[in-house]
Amino acid sequence: MILVLVETENGAASEISLETLAFARSLAAEGGGITIRAVVVGEVEDRDAMAAELGAHGAAEVHQAVGEGFASYSGAAWAAALQAIRESTNSVVVTAAGSPRGNEVLAHLAARLSVPMAANAIAFHGLKPFVVTRQVVGGAALEEMKLDQRPAVFSVAGHSWTASPVAGASPAAWVEVTPEVAASDLVARVVATGTKEVDHSGSLKSARVVVGAGRGAGGPDGFGAVAELAELLGGVVGVSRVVTSLGWRPHHEQVGQTGSRISPDLYIPCGISGAIQHWAGCASSKAILAINTDPEAPMMTKANYAVVGDMHEVLPAIVEELKSRGVTG
Structure with a gap:
């Protein structure tokens, strides 16, 4: 099983998360049709729309982590949810977008599981052994990293893959879960958000x-x-x-x-x-x-x-x- 953490923006999956699902689809095909499950944390405005969207991008199921501990973002709490869902699904691969949030959550998860984490992967090479090529030194160099422990934990560099829905795909099944969150997981969390006026029309990281x-x-x-x-x-x-x-x-x-x-x-x-x-x-x-x-x-x-x-x-x-x-x- 492949578990993909999906970040949301304005009620829909973020573009880089959909790109990560494209990476996961390629990995699943290499493994002979491994099942892909998506994970979203916190409230979702329109479950049906998101189930259809994530299903179109390769997810067979969506596991939604709900509960008071997920009312706002906390890297450790999200990792706790991801760990619980990984254990219940027996997933051998856990991945997310190589965003600040995705990398933070996966770093927490890897520490909990005592396995290595590869950040910003752009390609993979076979499954036995499982080797990823990742960007290092800010993308100035590439490194091959063997992930021979399970689960394999890695993030996917933004825009290294193209998000491409599959025509005629069925909506993903929806599974709601309530993972336990320890008080220590909420020591560092978002307590307030705001909007800052800036003089530019778009984001460098997502601009085409x-x-x-x-x-x-x-x-x-x-x-x-x-x-x-x-x-x-x-x-x-x-x-x-x-x-x-x-x-x-x-x-x-x-x-x-x-x-x-x-x-x-x-x-x-x-x-x-x-x-x-x-x-x-x-x-x-x-x-x-x-x-x-x-x-x-x-x-x-x-x-x-x-x-x-x-x-x-x-x-x-x-x-x-x-x-x-x-x-x-």
């Missing part, structure tokens, strides 16, 4: 297109075309560490080892040399189109496509061409 800029922008006023291109392509702005260090742009836009790790379909770094710290944050991009005046810059040599030129000349030309073709964002 990111237009980045570095020192080559020249200053805080050099991001006009960057932001305009990002808007036209339905993407967001990302920047290098030097840009935030100089105060040109806010930190939430930073891509890199000390910023956000991104995996967009398209990354367009402009005037970014491509130091290893920045590469650690963007190496998982599906395609990279780099724009720089230096053809030997690391980013230019690693990119799928490279344009040698001044970003302040190239970007306005791209924007103009897109507008001439009727692209409005």
Whole structure:
């Protein structure tokens, strides 16, 4: 059995959790049709809708952990629920999205079970032995890790797999459980949440297109075309560490080892040399189109496509061409 922890957003499964189910489906097929069970923790607004959604993505059952201990998020409490459900289902694999929450819960679970945990897996190689390839050093390097203890516990790196529903799949069966939660599991928990106003239109980690800029922008006023291109392509702005260090742009836009790790379909770094710290944050991009005046810059040599030129000349030309073709964002 494969157990997949599913995180929810606005009453539905998160995209990265659905991607994790795609990974689990591939693993189940390799094992000759191993059953996949999903786990959700806390209240669910529409069980029927979620059962249909998770069933379409490969889950045969959904185990919902309910109880006072799950009224708010607690990594240890969620791990307690996951442990109880794993034991009742005799699951040999437990996985989750490689999100901050997914990695925290699985780390707690692995400690409880005295087994290793592999974070941010992107692929697996057979079942005996079971080996995963995972991202390390912020994605700058890959490591193969053997998971020969059971259960195998690992998270799946975001956007490393594509969420793809199966046509005609049946809704998952729904099972409600009430795992016990110790007082010690609730020492660290969310006690309040709030919304902070930020000046950006989307999340770097989930964006499908990111237009980045570095020192080559020249200053805080050099991001006009960057932001305009990002808007036209339905993407967001990302920047290098030097840009935030100089105060040109806010930190939430930073891509890199000390910023956000991104995996967009398209990354367009402009005037970014491509130091290893920045590469650690963007190496998982599906395609990279780099724009720089230096053809030997690391980013230019690693990119799928490279344009040698001044970003302040190239970007306005791209924007103009897109507008001439009727692209409005």
